[in-house]
Amino acid sequence: MTHVAPAVAGGPATTTGTAAPPRRRRRLDREAIAGYLFISPWVVGFLVFTAGAMLWSLYISFTRYNLATGATTPVGLDNYRELLDDPRVATALGNTLFYAVLAVPLEIAFALFLAVLLDRVGKGAGFFRTVFYLPKMTPAVATAAIFFLLLNGSNGAINRFLRSLGLPAPQWLVDPDWIKPSIVLMSLWAVSGTMVIFLAALKSVPRELYEVATLDGAGPWRLFRHITVPMISGAIFFNTIVLTIAAFQIFDSAYLLFWRDQGSSAPDASLFYAIYLFQQAFRQFNFGFAAAMAWLLFVIVMLVTVVQVRFGNRFVYYEADR
Amino acid sequence: MTPMNTARRTPLLTGLALVTAAATLAACGPGGGGGGGAGGGEPTDFTTAPTGELSAWAFDNADDVGEARMEYAAEQLADVDITMDQTSFDAQKFTTRVAGGQVPDVVQMDRRFVPTYAAQGLIQPLDACYEAHGVEADERFYDFVVDDVEWDDQLWAVPQFYQPPAIILNTRVTEAAGLTDEQFDTSKPDQLLEAVAATYTAEGGTPTRLGFDPVATGQAGLWVLGMGGQLTDEEGRPTLDDPSNVAGVELLKQITDAQGGYAQVKSFSDAFDTFGDANQYVTDQVAAQVNAQWYPNVLSPYIGQVQLRAVPFRGADGEPFAVAGGSAFVVPAGAANPDAACAWMLALTELDAWEAAGEARAATREEDGGINTGLFTGSPEADQLVRERWVVETGDPGFDQVIATYYDVLDYGRTYGASPAGQEITNALNNAVTEALLGDATVEEALADAQHAAERAYENVTAEG
Structure with missing residues (x-):
């Protein structure tokens, strides 16, 4: 196959040193230009609204920023030192890590369970797929309002169910020990986006693998363990990374359940990193510190992702590598 | 599964992490490029005959009382074209608007926020506004309501409502x-x-x-x-x-x-x-x-x-x-028409405005057959007027006693204390x-x-x- 990229870049046309015919080369140039034009809105948007804002936030993380005048006063590393001095940063980071460790495996397991169920449904598969996906379409505010009622420690449906089974009924929204699990429950409700990716992966597993293994006497668990999981390991890996990043940035569910009403109390157990960052920026106007918090989170997410990529690649089956 | 080699996938996933984390970083950039800010509205003497356009924000709770007062205030400012944004106050939105220099002339917010924004220089002091219109804040409002909006020896808002x-x-x-x-x-x-x-x-x-x-x-x-x-x-x-x-x-x-x-x-x-x-x-x-x-x-x-x-x-x-807390009107720094803002805010809280509101509420109650429990305005004179004219016996002595109790405790009101x-x-x-x-x-x-x-x-x- 001809190597296209060097030709576009104006370098040697092929690895064999044979130049592409002029007409074909012009067509490739036009295709490249068209390609760049098509992606240019995203590139411009990224540079202006994301990369630009990132650079600006990096700059103000070394300053004290006055919103009224737009003036910035250099403070060196003070904002980063403050990250260590402020005990609520550690609290927020600890809560966020705890949530991520609890939520991501449960979300993966639950989404996979739902996907396997849907994969096996024959009649009415479209109906069930739609029903299972509906929570994803529900606005976060509506979901939070529903869960506020469901999780009520006194009369909530979840506790009524638990009591009917003779099980202890926790104070989900009041007891600090149960606050993070309550938010995890809410996250599980909206796991259908992950489920759809798993479902697509399950549909692409060759059926003959199951047939052969079944002929060899493999039971459902062995089929799942030795065929399904390896064959969808790419999707598991992808979902794990995406959900981990999302978990580190958790904001809306906790904010809506605990922090929306500023006249009421919100236990420290519900103080997640992004919420504290928001408070520092938009309630205390401490933009330099908030920017430093954002960069700390960025570094943490990057490190975790790099570790996941390096570690995860060992266990992921890539069809193209075989 | 789509073929994809490992060497291309790793940077792709890292890029994914980069982009999503960047969203967090981008979210905390207050303006971009600097220089924005509200800061520099022209000094004004708060003329009593304002003209031009007036934009107001965070009037999301305009009921019969609010509408009657706005109608009254609009009549007093016949030469001013008033536009209302009836979405609710949002600290992030306000901050963003200030950073972008796109501020309305009047904002309605909780009084607990007022000294915070004052300390940041995001709203204008209003002593000159009160003075220009000959309004003594301590006479128009309860002392404890004025205390809520007074910080650093300056008045920063026009208060309304005190619901004890x-x-x-x-x-x-x-x-x-x-x-x-x-x-x-x-x-x-x-x-x-x-x-x-x-x-x-x-x-x-x-x-x-x-x-x-x-x-x-x-x-x-x-x-x-x-x-x-x-x-x-x-x-x-x-x-x-x-x-x-x-x-x-x-x-x-x-x-x-x-x-x-x-x-x-x-x-x-x-x-x-x-x-x-x-x-x-x-x-x-x-x-x-x-x-x-x-x-x-x-x-x-x-x-x-x-x-x-x-x-x-x-x-x-x-x-x-x-x-108790309550709401107040403020003028953001950099507001285009502070003269009209000042006149409008004071018109909304004068006795005649509350009288119009009292009439509107009485009409509403007559229509729906409900009980008029009175208005608790932040202004003693207005409270007295509304109570005397429109708060009548309900036929339920217990409920009448409830209404009277709330009026009675007004004499014992206190402020939380103004703090940035x-x-x-x-x-x-x-x-x-x-x-x-x-x-x-x-x-x-x-x-x-x-x-x-x-x-x-x-x-x-x-x-x-």
Whole structure:
């Protein structure tokens, strides 16, 4: 196959040193230009609204920023030192890590369970797929309002169910020990986006693998363990990374359940990193510190992702590598 | 599965992480490029004959009272073209608009925010506005309402509304328990706790009725200040660890512990159908509850289904005590037409505007057959006028007594104290109360933690730079 990229870049046309015919080369140039034009809105948007804002936030993380005048006063590393001095940063980071460790495996397991169920449904598969996906379409505010009622420690449906089974009924929204699990429950409700990716992966597993293994006497668990999981390991890996990043940035569910009403109390157990960052920026106007918090989170997410990529690649089956 | 080699996939996933993390970073960039800011509106003498266009924001709660006042104010400013944004106030949106230099001329916000924005230079001082229009704030408004918006010896807002709290009794329950109204006296804890014990009921450890819902976190300031505490010093610096604050939180703990503990009380009260047909007074889920003045309006359609009276919240000295927030109008720094803003805000809060509002409310009540519980405006003269002219006997002596109690406690109003960290102090106090009532810390420890958080917020907001 001809190597296209060097030709576009104006370098040697092929690895064999044979130049592409002029007409074909012009067509490739036009295709490249068209390609760049098509992606240019995203590139411009990224540079202006994301990369630009990132650079600006990096700059103000070394300053004290006055919103009224737009003036910035250099403070060196003070904002980063403050990250260590402020005990609520550690609290927020600890809560966020705890949530991520609890939520991501449960979300993966639950989404996979739902996907396997849907994969096996024959009649009415479209109906069930739609029903299972509906929570994803529900606005976060509506979901939070529903869960506020469901999780009520006194009369909530979840506790009524638990009591009917003779099980202890926790104070989900009041007891600090149960606050993070309550938010995890809410996250599980909206796991259908992950489920759809798993479902697509399950549909692409060759059926003959199951047939052969079944002929060899493999039971459902062995089929799942030795065929399904390896064959969808790419999707598991992808979902794990995406959900981990999302978990580190958790904001809306906790904010809506605990922090929306500023006249009421919100236990420290519900103080997640992004919420504290928001408070520092938009309630205390401490933009330099908030920017430093954002960069700390960025570094943490990057490190975790790099570790996941390096570690995860060992266990992921890539069809193209075989 | 789509073929894809590992070498291309790793940077792709890293890029994914980069982009999503970048979203967080981008979110905390306040403006971009610098220089924005509100800062520089031209100095004005706040002329009494303004012209031009006026934009106002955060008027999302305009009911018959609000509309009548706006109509009145618009008539007074015939040469001004007024446009209203009726979305609710949002701190992030306000900050963003200020950073972008796209500020409206008037914003309605909670009074607890006012000193915070003043300390940041995001709103304009209004002493000259009051002076230009010959308005004495102390004469037009209650002293304690003016105190809410006065900081650094300057006035920063035009206040409106003061809806004090009191204790609404469910006499169907209290009388069945053989209790008198006087036994719900917050200045006599032992007597109060006896009344709580006589009316509290539970099944399997879960409350079925609260003897007294103190609204521990929603009204934490009332309890702490009422029992002799102080939230801030004269400069607005937080004083949450002041020993005088302990009594209020300890009394709250005694009240909630007597009813199964804070977690049970909170969960039970969170499930109240507060605004509905099965509200806590109709269903006898409370014998007594602290409520702000607006709540009798909610209960008024249920006359015949509820039996109510009210008693004042009493401070440690046995005297009635009230503290409440409310909303106010401010002019952002950099507003295009501060002259019109000033004239409009003052027109909205003058006696004739409230008279128009009183008439509108009376008409609404006549139409829907409801009860007029009065207006609690922040202006003593207006309150008096509305009460005398439109608050009439309802035919339910208990409900009449409830309305009268709220009017009576106006004489005992107090301010939370203006502070640049006002909202953060409230939050820190609420968190301390929660922590102490749950038993996760002693009252002193919880207040000390809260003081650290509030102090840090105060330092941030008032830091030079």
